[in-house]
Amino acid sequence: MVSVLPTNSNLDTWRDLPAVQQPEWPDPGELKAVVDELSQLPPLVFAGECDQLKDRLAAVARGEAFVLQGGDCAETFAGATASDVRNKLKTLLQMAVVLTYAASVPVVKIGRIAGQFAKPRSKPTETRDGVTLPAYRGDMVNGFEFTPEARTPDPRRLLRAYHSAAVTLNLARAFTMGGYADLRQVHAWNQDFVAESPAGQRYERLAGEIDRALTFMQACGADPAEFHTVEFYSSHEALILDYDRALTRTDSRTGLPYDVSGHFVWIGERTRQLDGAHVEFLRHIRNPIGVKLGPTTTPEEALALIEKLDPEREPGRLTFITRMGASRVRDALPTLVEKVTATGAKVAWICDPMHGNTFEAPSGHKTRRVTDVLDEVAGFFEVHRALGTHPGGIHIEFTGDDVTECVGGGAEISEADLHERYETACDPRLNRSQSLDLAFLVAEMYRQTH
Numbered sequence: 414m415v416s417v418l419p420t421n422s423n424l425d426t427w428r429d430l431p432a433v434q435q436p437e438w439p440d441p442g443e444l445k446a447v448v449d450e451l452s453q454l455p456p457l458v459f460a461g462e463c464d465q466l467k468d469r470l471a472a473v474a475r476g477e478a479f480v481l482q483g484g485d486c487a488e489t490f491a492g493a494t495a496s497d498v499r500n501k502l503k504t505l506l507q508m509a510v511v512l513t514y515a516a517s518v519p520v521v522k523i524g525r526i527a528g529q530f531a532k533p534r535s536k537p538t539e540t541r542d543g544v545t546l547p548a549y550r551g552d553m554v555n556g557f558e559f560t561p562e563a564r565t566p567d568p569r570r571l572l573r574a575y576h577s578a579a580v581t582l583n584l585a586r587a588f589t590m591g592g593y594a595d596l597r598q599v600h601a602w603n604q605d606f607v608a609e610s611p612a613g614q615r616y617e618r619l620a621g622e623i624d625r626a627l628t629f630m631q632a633c634g635a636d637p638a639e640f641h642t643v644e645f646y647s648s649h650e651a652l653i654l655d656y657d658r659a660l661t662r663t664d665s666r667t668g669l670p671y672d673v674s675g676h677f678v679w680i681g682e683r684t685r686q687l688d689g690a691h692v693e694f695l696r697h698i699r700n701p702i703g704v705k706l707g708p709t710t711t712p713e714e715a716l717a718l719i720e721k722l723d724p725e726r727e728p729g730r731l732t733f734i735t736r737m738g739a740s741r742v743r744d745a746l747p748t749l750v751e752k753v754t755a756t757g758a759k760v761a762w763i764c765d766p767m768h769g770n771t772f773e774a775p776s777g778h779k780t781r782r783v784t785d786v787l788d789e790v791a792g793f794f795e796v797h798r799a800l801g802t803h804p805g806g807i808h809i810e811f812t813g814d815d816v817t818e819c820v821g822g823g824a825e826i827s828e829a830d831l832h833e834r835y836e837t838a839c840d841p842r843l844n845r846s847q848s849l850d851l852a853f854l855v856a857e858m859y860r861q862t863h
C-alpha cells in the first residue's frame with residue numbers, strides 16, 4: 414500500500430528550479446485546491462508493479478528483451494471509450510505477437526496510455542486569422558477548440574485527467590487480464606479494415622502458424638498461464654509537474670516515493686535541462702524512468718543525466734529514448750551510445766522514430782513519412798549492431814483506427830489523402846496497418862542482429 418507523502422520531502426525541491434512548458438494557470442487558489450484533492454486520491458498503479466517493470470527493463474538493458482512502447486500522441490478525454498482503448502490494445506497486441514514470434518524475443522509492452530494527456534509545444538501561442546490564443550497543451554491543461562474559453566488553462570482538467578486515466582487503465586487491465594489478450598484470440602485481433610491490408614494478410618498467416626503451435630503444445634499437455642494474459646504497463650511524459658507530484662506516494666513496503674500515476678514516466682526532449690525542474694523531480698521518484706534524447710544531445714549531457722537520475726546504476730532504472738530523425742541517426746547516435754557504454758552504465762536504448770521526422774505537408778497537416786520512420790529504426794539497429802550494443806526497443810505514436818495522418822505504408826496514403834481522416838489532437842500517428850508493417854520490419858531487423 415502507498416500513503417500520501419509529507420509536503421516537506423525532497424520531492425518539492427523542483428519548485429525552486431526553472432520549470433519549462435508549464436501552463437499559466439489563471440487562479441493559483443483553484444490550482445491548489447485541485448492539487449490537494451489529487452493528493453488524497455488512490456494510486457492508479459502500485460509501487461510493486463513499477464518494480465516489476467524495472468526488472469523487465471533491466472533484462473532489456475542486458476540484451477535479453479525488447480520494449481514495445483506506444484499509443485496516442487495526445488490522449489483525449491473523449492477517447493477514453495471501450496472501442497478506442499480496445500483498438501489501441503489490439504494494435505499493441507498484434508505488434509507484440511509479430512515481434513515475439515518472428516523475432517523470438519520477449520516483448521515488454523508499455524502503452525503511451527492512461528496519463529498521456531499533456532503536450533510540450535514549440536510555441537506558447539497559436540494564431541489563426543489574426544487571433545492569438547494559448548496553444549493547446551493537451552486535455553489535462555486546456556481544450557482543443559480555438560476559443561478563448563477552451564484555450565484558457567483550467568486546473569480542474571487535472572482531476573479529469575486522473576479520472577480518465579483511471580477508467581482507461583481499468584479497461585486496459587480488464588482486456589489484458591480477462592481473456593481478450595489470450596493467445597487463442599490471435600485471429601480475433603485482426604478484424605475490420607486491417608484484415609484487408611497487406612500487413613493484415615501477412616499477420617493472418619503468422620497467426621495461423623501460432624495457432625498450430627498452440628494446438629501442438631496443448632496436445633503435449635503444455636498450457637502455461639503466460640498464454641492467457643499479458644503483462645501490460647502504462648506510461649506518460651511527466652510534463653505537468655503539479656499532476657505527477659500530487660500523485661506521488663510513499664510505498665509502505667520500502668518507505669520510498671513512487672509516482673503512482675503510471676508505471677513508467679519520461680522526461681521529454683524539451684524539458685531535460687540538467688538544472689531544470691523535471692530532472693530534479695524525477696530524480697527523487699523510484700519508478701523506472703526515461704529521457705528523450707534528440708540529435709543535439711552531447712555525450713557529456715547524457716553522462717550527466719545518468720549521474721543525476723541513476724547514480725546507483727540500478728538495472729532497469731534508466732531508459733534513453735533516442736529520437737534523432739532518419740537523416741541524423743547514423744551520425745548522432747554512435748558517439749552517445751559509445752560514450753555511455755564506456756562508462757559501464759547499463760541503460761536501455763529505445764528508438765522513437767516519430768519525433769525527429771515530423772514535417773508540414775502543403776495542406777498544412779503535420780505529418781511523417783512511413784519510409785522515414787522505418788529508416789530511423791533501420792539506422793538505430795545499424796548503429797547498435799556496429800557497436801555490439803543492444804537495440805532495446807521502439808517507442809511510437811499509433812492509433813488502432815484507420816486514420817490518414819502519416820504518409821506511405823501498405824495503403825500508400827499520399828499527402829493529398831491526409832485530410833480524409835486526420836484526427837490527432839497533436840502529432841500524426843501510425844494507423845494500425847502502418848504499425849503492423851513496422852512490427853514486421855523490426856522483427857526482421859532484430860533477427861538479423863541476433
Ligand SMILES: O=C[C@H](O)[C@H](O)COP(=O)(O)O
Nearest residue numbers: 486532533534535536839840
Ligand atoms: O508531441 C510532441 C510535441 O508536443 C509536438 O511535436 C510539438 O508540436 P508543435 O511543434 O506543433 O508545438
Ligand SMILES: C=C(OP(=O)(O)O)C(=O)O
Nearest residue numbers: 533681682683705736768
Ligand atoms: C513530445 C514528445 O516527444 P519529444 O519530447 O521527443 O519531442 C512526445 O513523445 O510526446
